[in-house]
Every structure is written in structure tokens, then in C-alpha cells.
Amino acid sequence: MDKIKVGILGSTGSVGQRYVNMLRDHPWFEVVALSASEASVGKKYRDAAKWILDTGMPEGMAEMEIVGADPSEIKRSGADVVFSALPSDVAKRVEMEMAEAGLGVIADTSAHRMDPDVPLVIPEVNFGHLAAAKAQKEKRGGFIVTGPNCTTIGLAISLKPIQTEFGIRRVLVSTMQALSGAGFFGVPSMAILDNLIPYIRNEEEKVASELLKILGDFKDGAFEDARIRVGASCHRVCVLDGHTEAVFLETEKAASPDEVARCMAEFSSDAQRMRLPSAPDRPIIVRNEPDRPQPRLDRLSGSPDRAKGMATVVGRIRKESALDNGIKYVLLSHNTIRGAAGNAILIAECLKAKGVI
């Protein structure tokens, strides 16, 4: 099989590096273009990126020359699809230019997530929304597909089987988010050591609006929000990777903690059935120890090897008596793998499996 040629926009940043790392030796995709800001264009990736992962920079990509975030340069490289990890100030414009130039854009930026014709996708949750990509393709030549905010993603995965089996009326979530979510330079050490910051700009709003789009329907070419009341309180804690979330929820139909645990543990999707390369064997891993999940111990959960960090880990599922049909649990999701690059790559694998790319 010929590999699909892909580019990475914003390839030198912390999410960009995750893409580079996860696409090394990918069975279906071959990276042919690494793009970054003007100042880096023409440099070798080795010199342009200050590599921060503990795995070492992939040899092949280290020698590639950075190209500009310009559709013509990307197309000259032979790429048909680009993964976008662009900074938010340029993402809106550049992603649309790419799509209008006929490229497929898979973005984990927020720029186009809420656009009415752009699907916001977690393959295990709302695979079907990808149909909107085809409609775009007819209109634009290319298309934009987005993945959600790193905080929304584990939450949506954990809620999906509950929604399907019991219905959900209300969700309250309090997050403890990792530093890498703010980018390598996002949180000064002086700001967070022996401390936490109980605020992340726009995060609570994103969690609410994105969750409703993802758990909602795509019917007659339009997205319709799920009817769930959602509230969030978002906090940054001194953890490198892995967002932890304390979830309180009210189901439509009463469900015991054991029933919830079972439906989560049994949850699966087409991504699993088609054995997509980056799909974890199980989207949700339920742990029974009283003190799990923990970010450092559980954030790289998920097998096979290529899917490490792709599973959502849930623990402490228990009754919440302060709510009717109340359930509470704690979840953990790797914010730069499943919460960003990994989800986008899994989307690309879906699109490939469905013949869209």
C-alpha cells in the first residue's frame, strides 16, 4: 500500500513534536512536510525545534527542511493532508486557506471547531460526524475536520457509553490539568511550584460547548447539540502530562456504579473493530484500586504500543447522593497524545479507512 503523504503545521511546538513522534514509522502515513513560523523556514527540523520529549528526535525528520505555512509549499511537497498544531492567532486563516486549496486539514486547534459545517470528532464517540467532511469537500475542494480541546476529549469518551445506555441529564466536572496543555512556555515554574492556578482562559466555555456538539447528532447536514446541562471548573496543577477530571453526573435512568463500570469497560467502537493503527484496544480502562487513576502512573495507558496514551482511564466510580441518579468518578486522559496529536491521527486513520482520503 502506498502511504498517504502528510504535512504538519506548527511542527516545532510541543503538540507538533507529539505529531512528529507519533508519525515516525506510521504504517499508513508518511510525513513529507514540516511547517513552522517564518523564522524557522529553511532550517533543518533538528535546528528549528528544541526537542522536549524523552524519546529522541526521529532521525529521518531531523534532517527535513522546514517549509512555510503556505498551501503551495505544502502541495509542492506532495502532501494531501495536513495536521494542524498552529498557534491560535494564525490557525483560523491558514487552516481555511489550506482547505480551500484542496487539502484535507485535521486540526486540534480551536479555530474551526464550532463552525457549522466542520465536524468535531472523537473517532470512538461520533465517527458518523465525519460525513460532514465529504460535504465540505464538494464545496471547498478540501476540508477541515477538528478534534476537541484536550479537556473535553477524555470527558466525552467516558460519558459516551453512559449516554447510550442510561441517558445523561447533567454533568459537572472539576479538572486538574497538566502543564503541557499550556504549551512548553505556557506556565512559568515560579507560577506553579508549590501552587496551583484555578483558572484556564476560555476552558470552561469550550468544555461545555464542545461536549454538546460531540455528544449531539449530525442530521440532514447539520449538527444538533445534545440536551445535557454541563458545567465545568478548570484548574492547572503541577503535573507534566495528563489531565485528571472529577466528574459528577445525573443519569436519565438510574444506574449503579457497577453498571456504569461495566458499560465503560465494555465500550468499543468502529475504530476498535477496524483495528485502526492508533486505536487503543479499549477506549476506556476501568481501574478498581481506590486511588487510581494517577497521571504519572496511568497517562500512558493503552495498547498496542502505537496507542499508548490513547485510552481514557477511569476509576473511583461511586454513587453521588447529592444528585438524583447521581454518579461520580475520576478520569485521566493524556492531554497531548489523546488530547491532541493522537486523536487527530486517529481521525486521519478513520478518514483513510472510510476512503475520504
Place this chain on the structure above:
Amino acid sequence: MDKIKVGILGSTGSVGQRYVNMLRDHPWFEVVALSASEASVGKKYRDAAKWILDTGMPEGMAEMEIVGADPSEIKRSGADVVFSALPSDVAKRVEMEMAEAGLGVIADTSAHRMDPDVPLVIPEVNFGHLAAAKAQKEKRGGFIVTGPNCTTIGLAISLKPIQTEFGIRRVLVSTMQALSGAGFFGVPSMAILDNLIPYIRNEEEKVASELLKILGDFKDGAFEDARIRVGASCHRVCVLDGHTEAVFLETEKAASPDEVARCMAEFSSDAQRMRLPSAPDRPIIVRNEPDRPQPRLDRLSGSPDRAKGMATVVGRIRKESALDNGIKYVLLSHNTIRGAAGNAILIAECLKAKGVI
């Protein structure tokens, strides 16, 4: 005025050290007995305690000789009142022995908090419950008064003015608790660095039951729980001191964030009006910055100097649309000052002001 002679049980541990530190040069109390476990008896405090505060051990107490946790030894020292920071395995027995020997016991341990004749007190919140101490005194000779768990205390203070003005139906709280809450040796560094632990044994149960007793009534010699639905999810994060709590609540009467902020900022109590030495000028400090309170910056809030760490700091008061009459906010409370030693000392000051001791 003659100072009241007091003893400290469990004086060498981390909360014990807070007592020693906060009682240095106290205008009303004089420490005459430092008690610790058998192995330390007879040693100087200087040698028995591995001092962990950055303020230096008070010179006067450094030379005091440790005595056993025995009523007769305490009474021989001349103390009439003891503060208990005993480990939970011995607290139940020893505190009762002390009370039955005629001593006044002020405990921030959990041993007797839920006893039907023992008040559980935060001076600004339920001052009136101290009446139960008098009843005990008639029965036992001495008495036990307790302060709540370090997680309950800031929560109860922040809720009290809302309860009074708007009524409360439902409270959900997700905590991010400091390491010192588990004692100096409680959390290994290998367990918490680049990590968090989403579990604290019995903590969620304590928060719920204690809160209802504190916000409830004391009528005809009996405690009656408040009628509020309470749920908690408790987590340990990598912060030295200061518990942060994300609170979601449903009021009886609708209240805007501004109204909630105002009633918190204006909240005051007899402890303030009587200018008790360790009472903060304001029990609740409301901050308007979007990213406060933060543990390292705000945990020592409270004036005058003796009341540093005694105020509850609240921020991010906002509407919660996922609840009817929903409000959410973030609070911070110093867990070993207001959450333990400081609250107990303030109780003692109340008892003195009311003539109970």
C-alpha cells in the same frame, strides 16, 4: 490578666508544631505542658521535635521537657486546657481521659467530632454550639470541643453567609488538597511529584457529615443536621500548604454572583466583633482577579499578624447554569493553620471570652 495555662498533646508532629508556633507570645494563653509519645517523654522539645517550619522553634519552648499524655502529668503542670493534635489511634481514649479528669480538651482530631454531646465548632459559623461544652462540664467535670477536618472548615465558612441569606439546597465540592494535610511523612515524594492522588481515605464522608453538623442547629441540648445535599470528591495535589476547593451549589433563593460576593465579603461574626486575638479582620476575603485564590500566594491571608492563615479566600464566583439557582466558586483555606491549630486556638479564645474557661 493572668494567662490561662495550656498543654499541647501531640506537640512534636506537624500540627503540634503549628500550635507551638501560634502560641508563642499569645496574649491570653501560656504553654506549660508539651506532650508527645512515650519515646519522647523526658527529652527537651528541641531534641524531640524535628522542626519543619521556616520560622525557627520558639526559644522558650525549645527547652521544655516533654511529658506523657496522661491527665495527672498535664494537671501537675498547672494546665487547665489542652489542645489535642494526637494521632487518631490514641486520640479517642486519651481525649476522653483528659475530659473526665476535669480538663478542657480542644481537639482538631476526628475522634469525638460526631459524638452527640460534643460540639464541632468554627467560631465564625456556629459559635452557639459551644453551649454544649457547658453541659458536658456538668456531666464530666471537663469537656471536649472539636474543630472540623481541614477540608470542611473553609467550605463551611464560605457557605455560612450564603446559607443565611439565600438558603442552600445542594453542594458539590471537588478538592485539591495540600500535602501537609497528611502529616510530614504522609505522602512520599515518589508518590506525588509530577502526579496527583485522587483519593484521601474517609475524607469525602467526613466533609459531608461534618458540614451538616456545623451548618445545623443546636436546640434543646441536641444537634440537628442542616438539610443540604452534600457530595465531595477529594484529591491530593503537589502543594505544601493550603487546600483549594471548587464548589458548585444550588441556592434556595436565586442569587447573582455579585450578591454572593457581597454577602461573603460582608460576613462577620462575634469572633470579629469581640476582636479575639486570632480572629481575622474578615473571615472571608473575596478576590476579583480571574486566577485567584492560589495556595502559595493566598494561604497566609488574614490580618492582623496573629491571624495570618485564618481567612478563607474566595474567588471566581460565577453562575453555574447546569444547576438551578446555580453558583460556583473556588476557595482556599490554610489547612494546618485555619484547618487545624488556628481554629482550635480561636475556639479557645471564644471559650475564654464566654467565661467557659
Place this chain on the structure above:
Amino acid sequence: MDKIKVGILGSTGSVGQRYVNMLRDHPWFEVVALSASEASVGKKYRDAAKWILDTGMPEGMAEMEIVGADPSEIKRSGADVVFSALPSDVAKRVEMEMAEAGLGVIADTSAHRMDPDVPLVIPEVNFGHLAAAKAQKEKRGGFIVTGPNCTTIGLAISLKPIQTEFGIRRVLVSTMQALSGAGFFGVPSMAILDNLIPYIRNEEEKVASELLKILGDFKDGAFEDARIRVGASCHRVCVLDGHTEAVFLETEKAASPDEVARCMAEFSSDAQRMRLPSAPDRPIIVRNEPDRPQPRLDRLSGSPDRAKGMATVVGRIRKESALDNGIKYVLLSHNTIRGAAGNAILIAECLKAKGVI
């Protein structure tokens, strides 16, 4: 006594905030000008500075209006002396402009430290070098006096009594430096959590050259370096404040660890004898515990209250058999108090006591 009017250049940064904090209610100095970069000019200090200390911004200064780093603006405020915490790119030019406009400049920046007519001063160590300020005054109208790098300062203080009593041939120092030394935004949390960085730009060179100037002579109007061989290896560790240094040295005359400890503990200077307000009772505190000094426990050492963080704490003084007349020890010095603002203020107090300002 009329207070001397002073200004602070670079008042909004992390060292600038230390100045603001240490000069609140200073008995000899009154802050009349707070200067910062162009973008802040005209704003209130409250709005221009993102306050990072846990003590709260001094009320009086919060309302002051920021002025530009221009001699005429500073002089209009009535200030005769300025403390400079300017960023290094502008310090060289601005400090000289100020001096040439007749102002006294006390700088803890590196810009002019090695100038041949500028003294580099630690009051307890080389008080006498201040004579160079007078010579400058005649030449320039104003003058520049500098304090050393935060890493040099504790080292120089600890070495001075050994140099005086035993002579020093060789010093090797390996540092473990705090985050605040790089400024609030200097070290990203992603760079240092569960990590250390074994490199600080130019630091090793500064330690060597500054130490020799400070421990050297000022004779016939010229500075002459001490004849000591100095080598350093500098490392950043995950500590908020307080530089720790492991020192290996070779004395001229053999000295036992006890003799070294004694001469350090007895060390004193004119700054102590004149009871300057910010002078610690003892410049060096020798601790005997095997595991001290530790940054969090010892960095605020020093009394009286105004001198907290001004003492150098030394421990683990022991023989080093790999060197002839070998001694090794560990020292701790607060890098933004004694290592920056506090040292500069103590210099100003010296200048005042000597009648230079």
C-alpha cells in the same frame, strides 16, 4: 531625621518587587519614584506589576504612578538615589545616564560590575571599596555602586573570614540555584519539573571574576584581584528561592573544620557594629545538623526582622582529603534578598552611614 528619597528602576519585575517590599516602612529611605518599561509608564503600580510575593503589595506604593527610566523624571520626583533592577539590555546605558545626571545608582545588575572605577560591594566583606564611589562622584556628579551576582554573594561572605584567618589558595564550587534567579518568566515549568538544568549562561565566569574583585584590594584608586584560583559549575534546580552551593577549598594555612566553623560564626563587620537597619546580627549562621542548610527551611534566616534572608547559612563543614589543607562545606543564601535587593539596600545604608549620600 529626614528620610532619603529613593527611586527603583525596574520596579515591576521579581527583584523590583523585592525592593518595593523591603523598602516598605524603611527607617532611612522613602520610595518616591517607581520606574518601569515604557508600556507601564503612567499606570498605577498596582496595575503595572503582577505581584508575586506572598506578603501583599504595600498599600502606599500600590497607588504610585509609574515613571519612565529617565534621569529628569527621577529627579523631578525628588529622588537622589536609585536602586537598579533593570533588565541587562538597558542597564548599561540607563545606569550611566543616571550617574552622569548626578544621581547615586546602586545596581544589582551586571552591567557595570567590572568597570575599573565602579566598586562591587558586599558590605560585610569589602566595605572599604565604597571609597571608589567618592572618586566617581567628583568625576561624574553621581556614581554607580554595584552588588554582585546572586551566586557570588553568599560564597564571598562565607570565604571572607577564612581568607582573613587562614588564606585561600583554591576554591571549587558547585551550585544548585533557585528558579527566581532567572526571573519570574525565566524557567518554564515544563523545563524543570522532575528535572534540573546543569547550565546558567555566563554564571560560572561571573562567579570567578566577581569573587576575585570582591576579595581583592582597593589601593591607590584601583582594584586589584585576590590571588585565588576559582572554578565553578552552575546548575538550576527546582527550588523557588535560595541558592545552595557545595564548596571545596584549599587554605594557605591548615585549618580544622572546627576552626573554620568558629571563624565563620564569629565573623562580623562594621555593618553589624553600626547596626545598619538591614544588617543581620550575624553575617554567617553556622548550623551543626548533618542535613542543613536547606533552602526552604533556612533561606529566611537572619534577624532582626528587617534582615530576614540576609544571613548566609553554612553547614556540613568537614575535611576534604582530596585537597591539601582541604575543607568542604555547603552554604545557602537567599538569592533575591541577600543576593539582590537586600544587598543593595544594605549598601545604601552603608553609604548613608558614611555620609556619601
Place this chain on the structure above:
Amino acid sequence: MDKIKVGILGSTGSVGQRYVNMLRDHPWFEVVALSASEASVGKKYRDAAKWILDTGMPEGMAEMEIVGADPSEIKRSGADVVFSALPSDVAKRVEMEMAEAGLGVIADTSAHRMDPDVPLVIPEVNFGHLAAAKAQKEKRGGFIVTGPNCTTIGLAISLKPIQTEFGIRRVLVSTMQALSGAGFFGVPSMAILDNLIPYIRNEEEKVASELLKILGDFKDGAFEDARIRVGASCHRVCVLDGHTEAVFLETEKAASPDEVARCMAEFSSDAQRMRLPSAPDRPIIVRNEPDRPQPRLDRLSGSPDRAKGMATVVGRIRKESALDNGIKYVLLSHNTIRGAAGNAILIAECLKAKGVI
């Protein structure tokens, strides 16, 4: 090839878990006995060990039943060789009992390191010392071979090529050691967060004495110390894994930093030539960036996969003018992989390759 059957003594602790992890699917060894303290005997490994690695417990070993640290139990399992990660209070006795019962003991404990007939081995450095194991075998039936302290090991590896090519007169080392070196419960979080501890009991003495034995000779059945002057200052910092060491040294023959870098980079040994499974391709990796090695980024250096964490990473090689023929550099070595379990396994691979086991 039949695999050699091995046991692990102290298998539930943090180093024990590293053995279990590194021996999963080992091509030459098969774990047949997991031993732990009395309280765990009879339990499944899954229940006896609180697993702290982020890789998950190897399925096969999870179900094994813990046996006692008794030679007869070990032999009943079929094991011929045991790896010892015993706590120091029992190591001395138990390891000798095992050897006298005819077992081969490979220990990274300190109990027998300095015994006159026990080799202290780093395969790349003093392979030849293993000859002492044969002599022991004749005397005792079994034998004890030891690996050095985690701090000595990276230092010795980095020094070996310099010793060979230029000779070494003097070494001074200042360490910044990881938390895991003290065991999972060794350092309370309250003791080390925003702090460091400038003391590790007996560590400085061990580094000096072990280094001399390792870099010394084994002649006529006796060990002879290298003639090098060695001094150390040891410090614990807030890093999970990976000891960093700042080394100052004086060579016999003058050597430029480039020459030192070259001889380190080219260094190899029989362990590499024989392609032992856990031998890194290069014992020393020299990095040229100014700010490396860093523990989090470099501690897992070494390839192939089985040798991750086995290489010593060296950087910042530069001239030290305070010493004659002075050189300084910074090294990093993974303290629980190369510094403990990994070194012991590599020793076992050597013994197997040489036919001793």
C-alpha cells in the same frame, strides 16, 4: 538455548520492581522465584507489590507466589542465581547464606561490596575483577558479586577512559541525586518540595572507597586500590530518577576538553563487543548542547531498547583552570536502572558469557 533460572530477593521494593521489569522476556534469564519479606510470603506478586512503574506489571510475574528469602526455598524453585535488592539490615546475612548454599548472588546492596574476596563490578570498567567470583566458588560453593552504589557507577564509567588514556590524580564530585535512590518511602514530599537536602548518609564515603576499588587492580587474587584522591559532596534534589554529578578532575597528562570528549565517546568494552543483551551500544554518550545532560530528557538514554537507561550521558566538558591539568564536566546516570538492577543484570550476562554461570 535453555534459559538460566534466576530469583529476585527483595522483589517488591523499588529496585526489585526494576528487576522484575527488566527481566520480562529476557533472552537468557527466566525468573522462577520472587522473594520478599515474611509478611508477603505466600501472596501473589500482584498483591504483595505496590507497583510504581508506569509500564504496568508483567503479566507472567503478577501471578507468581512470593517465597521467603531462604536458600532452600530459592533452590526448590530451580534458581541457580539470585539478584539481591534486599534491605541493608538483612542483606549481609542472607546474601552470604545464599552463597554458602551454592547459589550465585549478584547484589547491588552495599553489604559485601568491600569484602576482600568479593568483586565490585561495572562490566564496562572492570570486567576482569569477575575472576574473583571463580575463586569464591571454589571456596564457598556459590559466590557473591556486587555492583556499586548508584552514585559511584556513572562516575566510574565516565572516568575509566580518562584514566586509561591520561591518568587521573584527583577527582572532586558534587552530586544532585534523585529521590528514587532513597527508595519509594525514603523522602517525604514535605521534606523536598521547593527544597533540597544537602546530605545523604554514608554516601560520600561510599563513593570514595568504591571508586578506588573499581578503578584499581585485581592481581594475584587481591584487589588493589587505584591511586587517585577522591572527594565528594552529595545532595538530594527533587528529581524522580537520574543522578546528575558535577565532576572536577586533575589528569596526570594534560588533556583538552576535545580529547576528553573523544576518548569518552569512543570508549567501549567487551560487554559491547560481545553484544550482551543489556549492554548499551555506547557506554558513554557525549552531548554537545550547552545545557545537557538533563535527568528527565536523558535518563533513558541508551540503545537497543533493552539497554535504555544503561548509558552514562556526559556534557559540558570544559577546562577547569583552578586545577592543574584541570577538566570539569557534568554526567547523568539512571540510578535505578544502570545504578542498580540494570548493572546487576549486565554482570549476570557477563558471567554467563564467560561461563561462570
